[in-house]
Amino acid sequence: MVLSPQQGSPIFSPAAITIPGDPQRLPTTLSCGDRIGNILVRFGWRRRQYRTEPALYRIGSPTPESPVIVTANYTLTVDMVRAACAGLDLWVLVLDTRGINVWCAAGKGTFGTGEIARMVKEARLDKIVKHRRLIVPQLGAPGVSAHHVKQLTGFDVVYGPVRIADLKGFLAADMRANDDMRRVRFGIGDRVAVVPIELVLSWRILLAAFAAGVWLWALHAAPFWAAVVPLIGAVLMGAVVVPLALPLFPFRSFVLKGLAGGVLWALLMIALFPADLITAARHLTLLPPVVAFLVFNFTGSTAFTSPSGVKEEIRRYTWLLIIWFAVGVILYIVDMARGWLS
Amino acid sequence: MRYLESVVTLKLDAEKCIGCGRCAEVCPHRVFAVTDRKAVMVDRGACMECGACQKNCPVEAIAVNAGVGCAYALIRSRISGKEACCG
Numbered sequence: 069m070v071l072s073p074q075q076g077s078p079i080f081s082p083a084a085i086t087i088p089g090d091p092q093r094l095p096t097t098l099s100c101g102d103r104i105g106n107i108l109v110r111f112g113w114r115r116r117q118y119r120t121e122p123a124l125y126r127i128g129s130p131t132p133e134s135p136v137i138v139t140a141n142y143t144l145t146v147d148m149v150r151a152a153c154a155g156l157d158l159w160v161l162v163l164d165t166r167g168i169n170v171w172c173a174a175g176k177g178t179f180g181t182g183e184i185a186r187m188v189k190e191a192r193l194d195k196i197v198k199h200r201r202l203i204v205p206q207l208g209a210p211g212v213s214a215h216h217v218k219q220l221t222g223f224d225v226v227y228g229p230v231r232i233a234d235l236k237g238f239l240a241a242d243m244r245a246n247d248d249m250r251r252v253r254f255g256i257g258d259r260v261a262v263v264p265i266e267l268v269l270s271w272r273i274l275l276a277a278f279a280a281g282v283w284l285w286a287l288h289a290a291p292f293w294a295a296v297v298p299l300i301g302a303v304l305m306g307a308v309v310v311p312l313a314l315p316l317f318p319f320r321s322f323v324l325k326g327l328a329g330g331v332l333w334a335l336l337m338i339a340l341f342p343a344d345l346i347t348a349a350r351h352l353t354l355l356p357p358v359v360a361f362l363v364f365n366f367t368g369s370t371a372f373t374s375p376s377g378v379k380e381e382i383r384r385y386t387w388l389l390i391i392w393f394a395v396g397v398i399l400y401i402v403d404m405a406r407g408w409l410s
Numbered sequence: 411m412r413y414l415e416s417v418v419t420l421k422l423d424a425e426k427c428i429g430c431g432r433c434a435e436v437c438p439h440r441v442f443a444v445t446d447r448k449a450v451m452v453d454r455g456a457c458m459e460c461g462a463c464q465k466n467c468p469v470e471a472i473a474v475n476a477g478v479g480c481a482y483a484l485i486r487s488r489i490s491g492k493e494a495c496c497g
Contacts, residue, residue, distance in 0.1 A: 175460070175478060209436035209462035210476065227435050245435075252438035254411065315411050322481070364481045372439065374459040375477040377414035378484050 088192040091124045096154035098147055106144055110261065112268040115167075120146045122164035124191035128157035132198040135239065137228065138184060139205065140165040140173050152232040156239070159197065163187050171371070174211030181213045185220040194222065203228040203235075203243065206250060252371045259312050262369040267307045270362060274303045277358070280400070289407025294341035298334070302355040305333045306362025311369070322373070323385040326363030330356025350403050354396030357389045415455030419475040420463075422451055426471035433463035433472060 098106070109118045120141045127150060136159040139149050146162060153160075163183045165173035173179035184202065188194070204212055206227045214225035229238045229249035238245050267274075281296030289295065310317060310329040317325040334351040337343070343351065364381065367373040420441070422433075429447035434440075439456040442449050442463065449471070461476025478484065487493060 174462075206436060206438060206462075209466055210460045212465065214432060214466050215468040230438055247440065250435070250438065251440055320413055320415075367481045368478075368483065372411055372456075372458050373413045374418055374457060375484065376417040376419050376459060376475060378481050380414055380417045382481070382484060382488065 088195055089124065091126050091159070091191075091196075093126045093128075094146070094150040094160060096127060096150050098151050102147055106147055109144055111264045115265075117167070118143045119167035120162055122162050122187060124187075124193065124196070125160045125162060126158075127153045127160055128155070130157045130159050132196065134158050134197070135203055135243075136161055136193065136197060136201065137203045137205075137235070138163060138208070140168060140170045140179055140208075142167050142169045142173075145169050149232050152235060156236065159193075161187055161191060161193065161202070170205050171207040171210075174208045177211050179208050180211035181216045181220065184212065184217050188221045188223060200224055201226055201243075203238075205232070206230045206245070207252070254371045256312070258371070259314065263308055263311055266311060266362075266366060266369060267304075270303060270307045270365075273358070273362070274300065274307075277303045284400075284404055284407070287404050287408040288410070289404045290341075290347070297341070298337040298351055298355060299358075301337070302330060302333055302358045303362065305329050306359040307366075310359065310363045311366045314366075314370075321381055321385070322364045322367050323360050323381050323389065326360030327356045329363065330359030333359060346399065346403050346406065350396065350399040353392060354400055357393035357396065360385075360389060412456060413458070418454060418457045419459060419473075420451070420454055420457045421473045422449060423471045423473075424448055424450075426469050428469055428471075430468060432466040432468070436462040436466050438462070 105118070109115050120143045122141045134157050137149070138161045139145055141162050141164055146160075149160065161184075163173075163179055164187070165178045165183070168176070168178065170179055184204070188202075194200075200223045202217070202223045202225050204214075204225050204227055207230055209227055212225065214227075217223060217225050226243050227245070228235060228243075229245045230252055231249070234245070234249040238249060277299035278296060281299040284290050284295035285292045306326060306329070310326060314325065317328050319325050319328065331352065334355045337351050337355070338348045364378075367378050367381075422442075427449050429444055429449060431444045431449070433449050434442040434444055438460070439453065439458060441451055441453050441457050443452045444450070457474070459474050459476050461474055464470075464472045464474050464476060
């Protein structure tokens, strides 16, 4: 749901008259359109424009004693928050993170101390609530200095749970999160959620793989499917299969996970389509580096890989991948030339 | 799941620490615990260098090279010489 300041139902209660700005109420049920929008945006559809107007909102019928939670103005985020808050009465302060989710915006600092201070003032929160407490999502902490927020606004920051689904439990436990609520797991559900965009963003590589396959076929180096499937499949292995099955692949290094997946895929292709020595060697050299590069790139979507680790992988494996891939390209040309000459 | 642990840059200065517990509160990988009014690193290898602890430590007892953890951004920054950014 993308709200503009003009939309939303007016609130006719006597208390509302004295509240600055008359905050709109967010519905806690998602409409059919919201649900479709949320699925499409995971595939990148109108992702940059999927924004909610930054402002203070109500959920239920909050009073001056009700808690204030802070979130980002990515509409997918706001929708998850309001759906998880059904039955609660609270204030929601939506920051302007340029339509980026809490975790990524915190990394950039747009979900941060300055923006919290700005929005607290703009919404005149000190006039709306009697307490001086903001519940900030824990994954926003990389952008927020709790002690600086206190200095700038007078509000205490309490870090809420990692997942909004735990908010009710957190509130019920007097705003204390247990260890489980504070821990990022990055399980299969989280991986399923981020894989579609991974695939959409690698469309150029997918297209290149398809073109390379078609070219082989056009020069009679291989039948159509035997030419195209290994290449397209390598991209899907790297962008979808290995990321989804991440813990099943050995090695901590993402490059090595990808190479393992790529060799597996190449062997499968050799078994599936008739291949002589040159074609088999082409699969084993061309495909694994492609898979490895895509899997390595998935470090950007995980919530447990450190930048120092990623830099270490670049340092260790860049030349290995370049040489491996270069041999693959040479064998690709050899295989193609052979088909063309025969 | 765990990642490369030997290169983690997280450092804690126990002298400066006042035991407020903010680091233990914000860390999504439960790297810190507070015992005897001092923070200790109980699982340093799990650190993903997000920088939340450093940012929320009121006495600057924590240092970490925090930043973008995405390979593509880091490769681009290495080639262009500019700072890494998710774009």
